[in-house]
Amino acid sequence: MTAIDLSPPADPLGQALHFLRLSGTFYCHTSVTEPWGVTVPAMGDYLWFHVVTSGRCLLEVDGGDVQELGPGQLALVPHGRGHRLRSEPGVAVPDVTQLPHEYFDDRYAVLRHGGGGAPGTLVCGGVRFDHPAARELVALLPRLLHLDASRGTEAQWLQATLQLITAEATTLRPGGETVLTRLSDILVVQAIRAWIEADPAAQTGWLGALRDPKIGQAISLIHRHPAHPWTLASLAAEVAMSRSAFAARFTEIAGEPVMAYLTRWRMHLAREQLLDGAAVGELAGRLGYHSIAAFSRAFKRVHGMPPSAIRRQAGQPGSPSI
Known part of the structure; x- marks a missing residue:
């Protein structure tokens, strides 16, 4: 591989x-x-x-x-x-x-x-x-x-x-x-x-985090490789920071813990792909989850509804009606 x-x-x-x-x-x-x-x-x-x-x-x-x-x-x-x-x-x-x-x-x-x-x-x-x-x-x-x-x-x-x-x-x-x-x-x-x-x-919040030399790199890694089995320790190592310092700095600048950001990012990607017609089973593996149940729990925690509810929205009109 x-x-x-x-x-x-x-x-x-x-x-x-x-x-x-x-x-x-x-x-x-x-x-x-x-x-x-x-x-x-x-x-x-x-x-x-x-x-x-x-x-x-x-x-x-x-x-x-x-x-x-x-x-x-x-x-x-x-x-x-x-x-x-x-x-x-x-x-x-x-x-x-x-x-x-x-x-x-x-x-x-x-x-x-x-x-x-x-x-x-x-x-x-x-x-x-x-x-x-x-x-x-x-x-x-x-x-x-x-x-x-x-x-x-x-x-x-x-x-x-x-x-x-x-x-x-x-x-x-x-x-x-x-x-x-x-x-x-x-x-x-x-x-x-x-x-x-x-x-x-x-200059603050998410955009400010992207501008930060260390935190911006970590966010980019998450964006580019959302299915990678990231942990707090592995992300900290990639940007050459100690785990505790990285965790504190990420939360301070981005406004949420890094692992919460990772989950939210994966679930936003999942929502878009579900609306495009992707199956729940294939998305679970594509976004780093080993079971559909774990993926579905994370999805509902972020979006307030199960993946099946988003799937039902697929195919609905996407342009304003003028």
Whole structure:
């Protein structure tokens, strides 16, 4: 049998960012005329983004956050929170899912809406990140993330990407929906990277643990080889720390004991693979468990339900219905 390479990557945080691959995505080119307003209802674990390419609007997120958006500005609304977009305060905000859309395919549509006044355009989308590392990262984002292309360290890349999006949204040439969706994917990932680099909140907790030279290596080893028979002693040895010092430091930085993190990580992987149709029996062995009973107990402890309940969810629709 070929030996497993347990050497950790040089950049554990970079490895986590590698898992920011979008799935379950829906994009909408929105042409509006004042006065206008829409409500985006709460939708599970979707992250919504809104790019204003012309005109202005107010973004109001459930929980009290309000942000004015103008050309060259981007907002992310993570965690599936409901929110409203409108041209000015007090304008009616009908449910966007009830408005007529022109569909190009099952992932891209055009919405035309408003009262016939001054025009504006937006590119909007709902995206999901299925990999557990990506979900862990997105869970740390604030209720509303706002980026302005005219200021900050992210100005150059944001301006360039938004200019391309604006050009495509303005003309809608053949194949434009493909270009818009891929540019939007890049924009969302870039925005999350910019937040990690700039926000003090991203320097602590799980992200802070990834940045730690020792703890980050241990987390990367768990991510890369979840089925390996890890113990507290073996992980400590891999990062050249004593068992007691490693255990204390991991808990202090990551916020939970290392073996609890290992179990939780395995169970997050199990959930995603169950939703993809994997059998419980094969997952138990694939994730380092010697019996289905032990695997099922760990799964229920983490997710609050047996693996069979997750299996029943497999095959259900994964995209927002607009």
